[in-house]
Amino acid sequence: MLTVTFSGAARTVTGSLYLLEYTDKDGSKFTFSVDAGLFQVGQKVNLFKINSRLIFDPKKLDAIVLTHAHLDHCGRIPYLVKEGFGGRIYSTEATKDIAEVVMLDASKHIGEGEMADLTTNTGEISVESKDNSKNLFEAQRLYTSLDVETTMTRFQTHEYHQKFRIHPNIQVEFFDAGHILGSCTVLITEVSSGRQVVFSGDLGNPGKPIIQDPEMISKTDRLTHIFTETTYGNRVHPEHSPKERLKETINNTIKSKGKVLIPSFSVERAQEVIYLIVELMREGQIKNIPIYLDSPMASKVLTIALNYPELYDKELQAKIKSQTNPLRYKHLQVMDSVAESKTINQFKGSCIIIAGSGMMTGGRILKHLQFYLDHPENTVIVVGYQAEGTLGRQIVDGVPEVEVEGKMIAVKAKLEIINEFSAHADSKMLKKWIGQMVSEKPDVDQYPVTVFLTHGEKNASTEFGKELEHSLGKKVTTHWPRFGEKVTMWPK
Ligand SMILES: [Zn+2]
Missing domain, CATH: 3.60.15.10 (Ribonuclease Z/Hydroxyacylglutathione hydrolase-like)
Structure with a gap:
């Protein structure tokens, strides 16, 4: 029974x-x-x-x-x-x-x-x-x-x-x-x-x-x-890949000399976003600018992912053979310590910052939002669901000013919501x-x-x-x- x-x-x-x-x-x-x-x-x-x-x-x-x-x-x-x-x-x-x-x-x-x-x-x-x-x-x-x-x-x-x-x-x-x-x-x-x-x-x-x-x-x-x-x-999910939207958004932000902020979940989504961005860079579809992975948990999962090449799909296996693994890239910088994380904000040019938490309820993304959210040349790319009551949801809902760690910050950065990730x-x-x-x-x-x-x-x-x-x-x-x-x- x-x-x-x-x-x-x-x-x-x-x-x-x-x-x-x-x-x-x-x-x-x-x-x-x-x-x-x-x-x-x-x-x-x-x-x-x-x-x-x-x-x-x-x-x-x-x-x-x-x-x-x-x-x-x-x-x-x-x-x-x-x-x-x-x-x-x-x-x-x-x-x-x-x-x-x-x-x-x-x-x-x-x-x-x-x-x-x-x-x-x-x-x-x-x-x-x-x-x-x-x-x-x-x-x-x-x-x-x-x-x-x-x-x-x-x-x-x-x-x-x-x-x-x-x-x-x-x-x-x-x-x-x-x-x-x-x-x-x-x-x-x-x-x-x-x-x-x-x-x-x-x-x-x-x-x-x-x-x-x-x-x-x-x-x-x-x-x-x-x-x-x-x-x-x-x-029923849309047929197209999120890659095209990422390309457009990142290129527009580079043009306006801004920074790209991607709040991301640590398991799977962050690695997927990195994969697509590196692919775009290798293909010459976007310029080589620094990609900062500023989430200790996402970087641990990335390290684990690198240990299991036998689980990858055919495309990634082929890329590894041709030495172009998008999970390893010279412009991808993993910022493990808080001290390393702080150096990101000293960088003057355009860059891509991927940080947790995914719904902006905590984590290092909060520091970056305080630096960059009130500048119109920057872009926040939302790549996951934002639950009601979270800071992420407020930003998605178009609230003009939000509270981040006790400080009121005007939302002037552009917002891109990419729903194609699932x-x-x-x-x-x-x-x-x-x-x-x-x-x-x-x-x-x-x-x-x-x-x-x-x-x-x-x-x-x-x-x-x-x-x-x-x-x-x-x-x-x-x-x-x-x-x-x-x-x-x-x-x-
Ligand atoms: Zn699951």
Whole structure:
């Protein structure tokens, strides 16, 4: 028997956690979760409170299968360890490396009494270092760096397509999700019966630079259930790449002798932006000007990305062979220390500054905004979602004057919003990914596949459900689960 309890990302985007309880034929029990992410939703919500409340006992959890290293998928793992989880954590190696950076950063910021300013409704967020955040006492934190250290000893890593068992009768296989480096979709098989369930994790948007496109899962002839994210379940992404817009905007700013500020999320987005800008420079489409990567967390993730060339897509592999890796470039300067960061503001000419946090709620971007936001020759390029209540949202909404670290600054710099960046599959891609698996099942007309619609806002999930039923007919039934709901997937 296999049951699932929806313990996160149900009727919302963040906090991904599926609690699975398996009972073998001999009556023995095995409890595991797919992901254990942090809740980040809502304005002025106490992150400590919403994340420390668990609807199960972590001591009874035997294993965690982790799809990828975004905070809303891995951010509660150290808390479970702190509360007595003693089992293994299964992931790819790149996920393990990035998760360490992400969880360590979170350990510094999420504590009792601290109000959430880390909000999202796209699932594309990761916590950025908040240089100005107050230091929380260790005891008040959701977890500390020591809990993260213990967490890291529990990882066991596997490559894509390498089948492994987390229990004598439960086999797991990872497929490339094409979402961020190391991300996977997960196929779980009961060895004795062949029954299967699939978890999408976060499914990527095909055609993104650096990483591979999302992979289709094959050999799913005994599939019973699919858990799919629906972040953009009611949207179709534009076909064009953000590269052209970046080129135009940067060239115009260079012409007016200004500086380009790019507030960016540390995991994936910052690296993608660097990739495209360096490519434009190498192709001679924009002038060689300094690119400052001024986010210690983004630079750590960049270093990790450089360690996994085997995970790159064909284009990047070819570039490495011809010695033109856009992730390594002489004009790209990584500013790790605060002292290095300060030197950026002494530079007189045009330059590009990529700094966290992505929604301008903290981090080094705040210092640069104080220097450059009130000058019309400069440009702020927004490359990610700006949640309500954030400084980024105020700027996007056209507020003429904003408060940055207690100072009122006039918004005179130009603003460019580039919406073409997305790390999530749109409805077309989700349908293709699900349709392929469903069509492989020979007895699907007799035994339809149940699709759980999770990790999405109401409209995105429910509209996607309708569209999926419309296109696949009786081959699927969809379900939009509530938080805390328990469903039996495989009866005895
Ligand atoms: Zn993600």
